[in-house]
Amino acid sequence: MHEEAIRKADVLIEALGFIRKFHGRFTVIKVGGSVMEDPQSLRALLVDVVFMQTVGMRPVLVHGGGKAITAAMERAGLEARFVRGRRYTDEATLEIVARVLAEEINADIERHINKFGGRASGLHHKTHQCLYGRKLWLDDPSGERIDLGRVGEVDEVDATPIENLCLAGVVPVLPSLAEDQDEEGRLLNVNADTAAAAVAQAIKADKLVFLTDTPGILRDRNEPGSLIRGLNPATCQELIAQGVIDRGMIPKVEACLASLEAGVKKTHIIDGRLSHSLLLEIFTQTGIGTEITRDDGQEEERGVARRTVMARV
Numbered sequence: 139m140h141e142e143a144i145r146k147a148d149v150l151i152e153a154l155g156f157i158r159k160f161h162g163r164f165t166v167i168k169v170g171g172s173v174m175e176d177p178q179s180l181r182a183l184l185v186d187v188v189f190m191q192t193v194g195m196r197p198v199l200v201h202g203g204g205k206a207i208t209a210a211m212e213r214a215g216l217e218a219r220f221v222r223g224r225r226y227t228d229e230a231t232l233e234i235v236a237r238v239l240a241e242e243i244n245a246d247i248e249r250h251i252n253k254f255g256g257r258a259s260g261l262h263h264k265t266h267q268c269l270y271g272r273k274l275w276l277d278d279p280s281g282e283r284i285d286l287g288r289v290g291e292v293d294e295v296d297a298t299p300i301e302n303l304c305l306a307g308v309v310p311v312l313p314s315l316a317e318d319q320d321e322e323g324r325l326l327n328v329n330a331d332t333a334a335a336a337v338a339q340a341i342k343a344d345k346l347v348f349l350t351d352t353p354g355i356l357r358d359r360n361e362p363g364s365l366i367r368g369l370n371p372a373t374c375q376e377l378i379a380q381g382v383i384d385r386g387m388i389p390k391v392e393a394c395l396a397s398l399e400a401g402v403k404k405t406h407i408i409d410g411r412l413s414h415s416l417l418l419e420i421f422t423q424t425g426i427g428t429e430i431t432r433d434d435g436q437e438e439e440r441g442v443a444r445r446t447v448m449a450r451v
Contacts, residue, residue, distance in 0.1 A: 153421040160420070161194040164304065164343040168334035169201040171351040173410035174243070181254075183349065184247065186416040187309060188256035196304035199258075199311045200337055202330030203243045210234050222276055223386070227287040227327040235327050239313035240264050247311050258309040261299055263317065263325060269333060270294040271316035271326050290326030292316050292333050295340035304341075312337065335393035339400040346397050347419065348390050349410030354428030355391070357382060367425065370433035371395050394430045405430045 167187070173179045190197045207225070208218045211234055219226040227235060244260040251258035261268045271292045276284040303310045314330035317323070331348065338346040355377070357364035369377070374391050377383045383391050387407075394405035408419045408427030418426045 152423065153417075156421045157193045157195075160344060162196065163345075164196045164198060164301075164338075164341050165190065165345040165347065165420070166198045166200060166334055166338040166341070166343045167347045167349065167416065168330055169199055169247075169349050169410070170204070170330050171349065171410060173349050174201065174203060175205055176411065179411050179413070180247075181250070182413040183410060183416060184250050184256075185254050186414055188251060188254045189417060190420070191256050191307065191309055197309055198300060198304065198337060198341070198343070199247065199309060200314065200330060200334035201239075201243060201247065201311070202314045203239050206243060207235050207238050210238050221284060221286055224274075224276075224286055224289055224329070225327065227289050229288065232288040232325060232327060236263070236315060236325055239315055244311055244313045251309055251311075256309060257307055258311050259303055260311045260313075261303070262313050262315055266299050267317050268296040268299055268310075268312060269314075269316040269328065269336070270296070270319050271328055272319050273326065288324075288326055290316055290318065290328050292328050292336040294319065295336050297337075297340040300337065300341055329389070331390050331393045335397045338397050338402045342401055343397075344403045345406065345420070346394065346402050346404075347406045347408065347416065348394075349415070350390070350407055351409070351411060352387075352407075353409045353412075353426070354407045355383060355387065366428055369428060369430045371398060371430070372433060374430060391430070398430065398432045403431070 240262040248258040271290040314333045
């Protein structure tokens with residue numbers, strides 16, 4: 139019994155250094171994938187967020203809701219259509235996207251954080267819009283532009299409301315919806331990964347964390363034990379060229395690299411399905427996912443611990 143109590147004390151002592159280091163610092167957390175679909179995983183994540191808030195960190199949540207949107211479209215008799223991995227968003231689809239993201243998922247996350255003892259507030263077109271963007275077009279190999287409907291990219295973030303909520307001890311929760319800068323009052327469906335990166339850059343976050351359905355970046359996607367724990371931008375580019383980083387991981391890594399370039403200190407890709415993965419990544423020496431940092435000699439102590447792994451990549 140005493141050994142178990144001592145073990146718990148050791149865990150708290152290990153966390154203490156990180157709690158002090160990140161006190162008052164911003165951490166942007168992108169939530170998506172299976173985490174959104176599994177009540178137990180979502181509950182563990184939101185408890186982690188409340189813990190972070192309680193010890194003086196300033197977490198910010200950015201979320202999508204792909205599966206929930208598809209299910210809502212099916213109930214409405216609409217068929218989901220994807221173009222190069224992006225949901226084609228006509229007016230009927232956008233209405234569903236906006237309702238599901240802002241009025242259902244966002245409200246549910248806010249309610250659960252408050253239920254677990256924290257404080258949260260949604261920031262979107264129904265409350266206070268913070269993300270602004272412009273319509274996105276894709277280039278076809280033939281030179282033609284591909285229309286995705288009401289799909290856009292975030293090109294401006296109103297950081298003040300986000301920062302003010304954090305300073306007041308409230309967790310801001312933002313859905314992946316932006317107001318169209320060219321058509322005032324109209325919304326755009328935006329990619330949640332790039333939206334989270336834009337928020338992290340705007341508030342100069344210390345950390346940007348992507349919760350995914352994999353342990354992190356794997357050398358072999360079929361082998362969880364091939365997790366690469368530490369990377370820098372140059373090595374990321376090499377792994378993309380080699381095809382090790384591919385498919386849906388590429389935009390996440392690119393968002394990480396853009397954020398590092400803009401001044402975010404550290405980025406993380408972790409498995410959101412693992413209970414309390416967020417706390418394990420932030421408050422332990424080795425973490426549980428992939429950490430990507432700038433190669434500028436300013437890594438924290440934990441980065442030093444990971445450089446040995448990075449050298450073997």
